[in-house]
Amino acid sequence: MGKRESIARxxxxxxxxxxxxxxxxxxxxxxxxxxxxTLGGQEQDPGTQEQEAGTQQVAEQIQPAEQPQQVEEAEVxxxxxxxxxxxxxxxxxxxxxxxxxxxxxxxxxAWMPEVAGTxxxxxxxxxQHVKVQSTATIGGDLxxxxxxxxxxxxxxGDVYCFCQELIITADGRVGGRVESRSEILTISxxxxxxxxxxxxxxxxxxxxxxxxxxxxxxxxxGPGASVGGLLEYGAPREAxxxxxxxxxxxxxxxxxxxxxGAGIDxxxxxxxxxxxxxxxWKLWHFGSSFLVGALLLALGGSAARTPASRISSxxxxxxxFGFVISIVLPVGAVIFMVLVVxxxxxxxxxxxxxxxxxxxxxxxxQALGAxxxxxxxxxxxxxxxxxxxxxxxxxxxxxxxxxxxxxxWLAAIYLGLGGIFMALRPLAPEETPVEVAPAA
Numbered sequence: 001m002g003k004r005e006s007i008a009r010x011x012x013x014x015x016x017x018x019x020x021x022x023x024x025x026x027x028x029x030x031x032x033x034x035x036x037x038t039l040g041g042q043e044q045d046p047g048t049q050e051q052e053a054g055t056q057q058v059a060e061q062i063q064p065a066e067q068p069q070q071v072e073e074a075e076v077x078x079x080x081x082x083x084x085x086x087x088x089x090x091x092x093x094x095x096x097x098x099x100x101x102x103x104x105x106x107x108x109x110a111w112m113p114e115v116a117g118t119x120x121x122x123x124x125x126x127x128q129h130v131k132v133q134s135t136a137t138i139g140g141d142l143x144x145x146x147x148x149x150x151x152x153x154x155x156x157g158d159v160y161c162f163c164q165e166l167i168i169t170a171d172g173r174v175g176g177r178v179e180s181r182s183e184i185l186t187i188s189x190x191x192x193x194x195x196x197x198x199x200x201x202x203x204x205x206x207x208x209x210x211x212x213x214x215x216x217x218x219x220x221x222g223p224g225a226s227v228g229g230l231l232e233y234g235a236p237r238e239a240x241x242x243x244x245x246x247x248x249x250x251x252x253x254x255x256x257x258x259x260x261g262a263g264i265d266x267x268x269x270x271x272x273x274x275x276x277x278x279x280x281w282k283l284w285h286f287g288s289s290f291l292v293g294a295l296l297l298a299l300g301g302s303a304a305r306t307p308a309s310r311i312s313s314x315x316x317x318x319x320x321f322g323f324v325i326s327i328v329l330p331v332g333a334v335i336f337m338v339l340v341v342x343x344x345x346x347x348x349x350x351x352x353x354x355x356x357x358x359x360x361x362x363x364x365x366q367a368l369g370a371x372x373x374x375x376x377x378x379x380x381x382x383x384x385x386x387x388x389x390x391x392x393x394x395x396x397x398x399x400x401x402x403x404x405x406x407x408x409w410l411a412a413i414y415l416g417l418g419g420i421f422m423a424l425r426p427l428a429p430e431e432t433p434v435e436v437a438p439a440a
Contacts, residue, residue, distance in 0.1 A: 360416025
């Protein structure tokens, strides 16, 4: 493997874990907040006309951009009546909603949501294109899950972005740090805290006061840039710095042959696969996987062996079912989350999907091990536990192959998910699964 990939290989898993944890966290927070506040404002006792009018005024805070004046008047009237002494969590959905009101926390899930009002604490935004307008003020942190995210307003806390492109415009200001897992990050505004970026292209044409740590393919520093503090960047080549840029701190280039300044080249890094700590980790991973699989086989009996037998008899069908399930479950969870009232179902769907992902590789490993032992023993059905052990050993070896290993891991996940689904659905008349013999 070339030296160019040595840094990048260290960070995709961290970014993936961060994305998954962030997504689960935002769903759980929304789940906790939903019962008390559905469309914003303070939860009130039902039964009077004045309270119903207040609820209507809260809903009017969320309007398309064509009616900004009506939203502002409704907001002022509520403040004068004292009905919004402490704003609550607000959830907005729709196609292109623009929030111009006042909220404690804001949850915006839509195709193109925008924030133009004031959020006293945290803001969570998800969609295809999300934007914080120049008139917006966010007192806490900003979380973005989108294809593109634009920050043109004021964010007092941190910005966490999981998207394809994040843009901090010239009017944007971030009082904390910026953590972005995206393909492109453009900073034209003012960022007080350090940045933590892993992606393809980083462009700085604004103010970065405290440097940060960057792992990127390209770093460009424009004429309007002012960089302070220590900015460490791992990149194939040194940054392109405009002569008019103001560098008051230090730019420290970490070549691909160096991992976090430790001077580890590719040969030493590959040799690290056989280090004691790595071997112990692999053994623990194998042992824990086998124990979980064996426990399921012992408790589940023939039902636990059914998924592996189904994909042994019809692997192509299992692969197709698994591919469809890997798309339908996450998309379904997002749809439930957008509907707000379906947030408990979204949490349940995500939990089921994560459990199924873990079990899928065990199912695929058992089917693979059974196939190998069946070939070695002249067609005799192997013990389910032996098949699981052999399959896991082969699985761990195969997924360790650079590049090809990921594709094999993906195929195993699809096969396993398909096997689980085929075991749960009614058996078609033409299907004759090969049963794996139980332990002797």
